[in-house]
Amino acid sequence: MEKELIQLAKELNQIEYETNVMLTEEFSTLLDETLTTKQALFLSLLQSHGPLQTFELAKLMGTSASAVSQLVGRLEQEGFIKRSISKKDRREIIIELDTRGHDYFQKQEEIELAIINKYYSQLPKGDLLQLKEIFMKLHAIVSNAQKNSD
Template sequence: MNANSNLYKAIKEKNDQLGEFFANEVRSLLSDQHFVNLNSKQLMLLDLLHIKPVTMNEIAAAFQITPSAASQLVKKLENSNYVRREINLENRREILVELAEKGLDYIKKMEETEYYLMSKYYGQLDEKDLIQLKNILDKLYAIAVVNDENSESGMANNVNSTKK
């Protein structure tokens, strides 16, 4: 067992507590919004589309679902004006899914809420602590990127070896 196992567990526990706390506060702040009735897959799709429009096949791959299930997911959001389908002008055989009016509204409200929460809580840390937190997150991200470049089998072997 790793000498830092207890520290890893404590960090995970605190991270989970913060995540739950922030999620609850987001729900509370946005409880009067129309998108609170969307399920987690629908919200994740809106977040994915915020990055860029995607094809139906990319949606199916991202959610590890069939193209038919992806189409149903999109149809529900399309019927409520969260997303729209457009022909890909670069490949007319493809349909791109992009944010529509309510989807853009969702993204805007989420960004405003996230900024409010960051200001509310991170704003209580002094600049030195904020810089240290950012540096630690940068290091952790770099480690994650390097490890992600390793094969899936390498990761599976590593996970299995830590369970022994």
């Protein structure tokens, strides 16, 4: 691999990292810092997929049902999620976002809009479209490589 490519990739990664650190510091007062990365991922899955059963969440997270059950217990206790019995099959437990979980995503949306209004709005639309296209290409490369390694 050529040295110039390695250096360029490292510089891009460093710029992205430093930008994210600055944004995180600026908006940290709005963030819920009590959540771990796994808990945030768990909530994101519920947000994007809607109510799910424990085994479905375990499959999506690539972990065991018992690990999911531990997450459920803590997040339920803190008001992020709630459990209910399925109306179709009373043996099934459905997990969905609760009030604090919905509030978490409302805050995320507010932060995202603030970043867009304050920073992204200063870039020309053509630059944003080009950046999107580049990220989509990189995403496709990584996605295809991971699919082929399975």
